[in-house]
Amino acid sequence: MSMTLEQTARMAGAIRDEVGKAIVGMDNTIDHLLIAMVAEGHVLLEGPPGTAKTFLAQCFACATGLEFGRIQFTPDLLPGDILGSNLFNFQTSQFTLTRGPIFRELLLADEINRTPPKTQAALLEAMQERKVTLDGETHALSDNFMVVATQNPIENQGVYPLPEAQLDRFAFKLLIPYPDAEEEARIVARFGERSGPQKPADFGIATVANSDSIAAARQAVKGITLSDEVIGYIVSLVRATRENADIASGASSRAAVLLANAARARAALDGRDYVIPDDVKALATAVLRHRLQLSPAAEIEGKRMEDLVARMIEQTQAPR
Numbered sequence: 001m002s003m004t005l006e007q008t009a010r011m012a013g014a015i016r017d018e019v020g021k022a023i024v025g026m027d028n029t030i031d032h033l034l035i036a037m038v039a040e041g042h043v044l045l046e047g048p049p050g051t052a053k054t055f056l057a058q059c060f061a062c063a064t065g066l067e068f069g070r071i072q073f074t075p076d077l078l079p080g081d082i083l084g085s086n087l088f089n090f091q092t093s094q095f096t097l098t099r100g101p102i103f104r105e106l107l108l109a110d111e112i113n114r115t116p117p118k119t120q121a122a123l124l125e126a127m128q129e130r131k132v133t134l135d136g137e138t139h140a141l142s143d144n145f146m147v148v149a150t151q152n153p154i155e156n157q158g159v160y161p162l163p164e165a166q167l168d169r170f171a172f173k174l175l176i177p178y179p180d181a182e183e184e185a186r187i188v189a190r191f192g193e194r195s196g197p198q199k200p201a202d203f204g205i206a207t208v209a210n211s212d213s214i215a216a217a218r219q220a221v222k223g224i225t226l227s228d229e230v231i232g233y234i235v236s237l238v239r240a241t242r243e244n245a246d247i248a249s250g251a252s253s254r255a256a257v258l259l260a261n262a263a264r265a266r267a268a269l270d271g272r273d274y275v276i277p278d279d280v281k282a283l284a285t286a287v288l289r290h291r292l293q294l295s296p297a298a299e300i301e302g303k304r305m306e307d308l309v310a311r312m313i314e315q316t317q318a319p320r
Contacts, residue, residue, distance in 0.1 A: 003216040008038070009271045011217060014208040018063035022203035023056050024190065025183035029174050031269075032286055033060055033148070038217045039265035041171025041258060042127055042147040044112075044162075044290065051176045053150040055198060057108045062200035065210040066144060069104030073115040075158070079122035086135050097134065102126055105142045105211060109149035113159040120166050123147065127169040144211050144218075164249075171258045172283075173290035217268075224264040225274040229319035234259050234280055240312045241288060246298035247308065251291045259287045277318035285309045 003011070012034045019030050029045070033056075036043045045053045061068035071082055084100030101107065102123070112120060126132055130141045149170070152159060167173070179187060191198065234256050242250030263279040270279075288309050298308075 001212045001216045003213065003220050005220060005268055005271055005273055008217045008220050008268050011209050011213055012038070012269045015060075015063045018205045018208055019056070019059045021205055022059050022190075022198075022200060023052060024186045025179045026052075026056060026176070029056065029176065030060070032172050032174055032283075034269060035262055035265040035283070036171050037064065037146060037214065038221050038268065039171065039258075039261040040146075040218055041262060042169060043149070044167070044170040044173045045148065045150045045176055046153060046173060047150075047176025048178065049152060051178065053176055054108065054110055055200075057106075057148045057150070059200045059203075059205055060148070061106045061108070062205045063208055064106065064214060065207040066105040066146070066214065067142070067211075068106050068108070069101040070108040070110060071101050072110050073112050073119070075115060077115045077119050079119055082119070082122045083132050083134060095135075097139070099139075102132060103139075103141065105144045105146065107145070107147050109147055111151060112149040113151040113162055116160055117163050117166075120160075120162060124165060124169065142211070144214055167290045168252055168254055170290060171262060172286040174286060221261075221265050221268045223273070224267050226260055226264060227274070227319075230263070230275050230277060230280065231260065233277055233316065233318050234263070237280070237284060237312065237316045238288075240316055241292055241309075244308065244312065246295055246303055247292050248295040249293040251288055255287055255291050259283060262287060281313055281318070284313050 015034060016027075016030055020027070023030065033043055035041075045056070047053055058068070071077075080100070082100050082102050084098050084103070086095040087098050088094075089096045109123065126141055126145065127147055130143065130145045132139045132141065151162070238251045238253075238256040238259070241247055244250070259280060262283045263275045266279045266283060267273070267275045285306060289305050292305055292309070294303060294305060
């Protein structure tokens with residue numbers, strides 16, 4: 001199956017419309033989820049409890065038609081609870097693989113920072129290589145495998161900071177703030193009369209894509225033109241994070257690759273077969289914010305990572 005850019009953009013628009021039937025005021029977040037999906041990236045959603053992070057992932061899975069799995073991360077969760085294990089079958093006298101919830105196309109890692117780093121690390125191989133190794137045997141995951149993880153702000157009690165190696169595997173970190181007054185009124189009007197758990201089907205969300213169409217969209221994105229000038233701009237922007245006195249640890253080369261892939265996806269969903277600097281600018285903060293560490297002096301001065309990234313974007317010369 002193949003898709004044109006027009007078909008890819010139309011599919012993304014249909015998914016956006018379906019998710020919007022239930023989700024209020026998260027248009028930019030939904031766009032980033034779509035970009036990550038076709039760019040083969042993973043997404044980390046951070047926000048206070050009750051801001052619909054989990055429900056957003058459920059609605060997104062429903063609209064895309066991807067096989068959905070959910071892991072509720074808790075302090076006592078073990079790696080085997082995620083990956084699965086080989087169990088001995090007494091009838092056949094052989095070990096049989098019992099697959100864990102990671103063997104899905106869209107995996108919701110709910111409250112990922114409520115489990116210790118040892119268990120978080122169980123996702124590293126899957127997120128980078130789309131495979132799982134159990135007892136020395138490698139098992140492939142779906143080509144469409146995507147992780148959407150949620151976490152509460154680190155200031156909350158009972159949470160563990162994600163290791164740098166884990167953070168670096170997320171294409172985007174998206175911040176989910178409290179809604180403004182108008183959006184909150186719409187949320188109350190939409191949900192106020194409902195009782196009990198909310199399901200995407202309750203809002204009439206239809207499945208408007210499937211594994212084949214998403215795979216075809218990912219293939220179409222790879223054909224988007226990325227000029228040498230735009231590549232140079234991406235590299236300059238990433239290297240600027242390593243030369244800023246306020247940043248103790250800059251972005252890796254993986255960040256540059258993911259930013260380039262995401263920029264291609266954004267261009268495709270906009271119906272263009274080439275990347276422009278505005279694609280890079282629009283996605284740079286989401287790609288970089290979780291990969292950088294403030295210097296001790298910057299932390300003492302109360303500087304914000306988003307402000308530093310915005311300043312670097314402004315100061316890095318973009319091609320015409």
